[in-house]
Amino acid sequence: MRERKLGQQGLSVSEIGLGCMGMSEFYGPKNDDESIATIHRAVEVGMTFLDTADMYGPFTNEKLLGRALRGKRQQVVLATKFGNVRGEDGSFGGINGRPEYVRACMDASLARLGVDYVDLYYQHRVDPNVPIEETVGAMAELVKAGKARFLGLSEAASGTIRRAHAVHPISALQTEYSLWSREPEEDLLPTVRELGIGFVAYSPLGRGFLTGQIRSPDDFAPDDRRRMFPRFQGERFAQNLKLVDELEKLAKARQVSAAQLSLAWVLAQGNDIVAIPGTRKPQRVDENAQAASISLSAQELAQIEAVCPKGAASGERYPDMSSVNR
Numbered sequence: 167m168r169e170r171k172l173g174q175q176g177l178s179v180s181e182i183g184l185g186c187m188g189m190s191e192f193y194g195p196k197n198d199d200e201s202i203a204t205i206h207r208a209v210e211v212g213m214t215f216l217d218t219a220d221m222y223g224p225f226t227n228e229k230l231l232g233r234a235l236r237g238k239r240q241q242v243v244l245a246t247k248f249g250n251v252r253g254e255d256g257s258f259g260g261i262n263g264r265p266e267y268v269r270a271c272m273d274a275s276l277a278r279l280g281v282d283y284v285d286l287y288y289q290h291r292v293d294p295n296v297p298i299e300e301t302v303g304a305m306a307e308l309v310k311a312g313k314a315r316f317l318g319l320s321e322a323a324s325g326t327i328r329r330a331h332a333v334h335p336i337s338a339l340q341t342e343y344s345l346w347s348r349e350p351e352e353d354l355l356p357t358v359r360e361l362g363i364g365f366v367a368y369s370p371l372g373r374g375f376l377t378g379q380i381r382s383p384d385d386f387a388p389d390d391r392r393r394m395f396p397r398f399q400g401e402r403f404a405q406n407l408k409l410v411d412e413l414e415k416l417a418k419a420r421q422v423s424a425a426q427l428s429l430a431w432v433l434a435q436g437n438d439i440v441a442i443p444g445t446r447k448p449q450r451v452d453e454n455a456q457a458a459s460i461s462l463s464a465q466e467l468a469q470i471e472a473v474c475p476k477g478a479a480s481g482e483r484y485p486d487m488s489s490v491n492r
Contacts, residue, residue, distance in 0.1 A: 167212025167458055170440050172364025173337030177286065177316045179243045181433055182458050183215030184208040184451070185368055185444035190227035193374075193444075194387030198230060200446055205234040207448040211455040214242045217340075217368070217442045219290055220275050224252035228278035239281055246275050247290035247320060263293030265304035272308050287314035288340060292322050298330045306334035318366070324357040336363050343367035343439075345376060345428055345470070346397070346409065346479035359438065370432045370441040371425055372397075372479075375406060378414050378424040396481035405480040412473035422460060425450075429457035431470055 170181045189201035205216065218227045228246060235242060248271035251259035276282065287308060289301055308314045318338035319330055330336055339358050343350050344367065358365055371377055373392055383393060383403055392398045397406055410424065417427040432441045443454050
């Protein structure tokens with residue numbers, strides 16, 4: 167597994183990492199033993215960029231990684247996030263970017279993870295009621311204290327990114343990006359490239375849809391959060407399934423899976439982009455890791471563009487788009 171640089175401050179990560187959210191919440195029943203085996207397999211194959219957040223679980227995903235990484239801390243690049251307020255009962259309490267909250271969240275995350283520092287600390291969502299300068303100023307103090315090595319933002323708008331970067335160098339922007347979520351190409355990617363900020367693509371497999379494994383809304387567990395996302399509902403589901411069917415034809419011709427082709431496409435969009443697909447199964451780790459060795463020709467990229475052009479996905483990516491890109 168090759169590495170790519172995120173930002174200009176010295177952060178280097180595996181070009182494909184592992185998103186750990188679904189191991190603890192949102193995507194149906196969890197199995198901690200299988201998830202830990204998945205994390206261990208990811209480290210074995212070089213997918214050493216691990217992504218979590220305090221809100222996942224809530225709070226239990228960081229604990230899960232803490233268990234999985236005992237004796238393996240120095241082998242991984244560990245990223246976590248703060249900002250989405252959750253209660254122990256799972257309730258959602260809005261967004262908080264106040265400096266005192268930033269400091270408290272970091273200490274709590276370090277305790278749950280069982281580590282002295284994290285490699286990358288993100289603001290998960292931007293608090294519209296707190297100037298970004300105040301939030302990033304508090305995050306910068308964590309770097310000075312040795313609790314975080316590098317800083318990132320998630321789902322932030324270009325203007326916010328510029329203001330944040332002026333306070334302290336931002337190494338990475340994490341935003342949803344895949345063949346069916348190409349909004350970052352309009353404004354975000356040009357902005358981060360101008361500023362020298364790396365880009366971390368979450369949900370690079372369209373929340374599993376681009377794998378071709380999801381054929382019906384009934385494939386989801388009753389408590390799977392994807393049931394409420396517009397792209398997974400009704401006629402929009404059927405329209406999006408047609409895109410996947412065409413993608414699978416291209417993948418078959420190349421003798422790879424649709425998931426591998428989709429990941430290879432993301433990586434082909436620039437050496438400043440890394441992908442963090444999520445999975446709970448060790449065998450999927452192996453499949454995803456193999457995508458890093460796929461080199462797409464200009465002709466193949468054009469074929470992919472033809473069957474899945476920008477804006478082809480039917481429906482918004484979130485039920486309420488006001489919750490992102492502030």
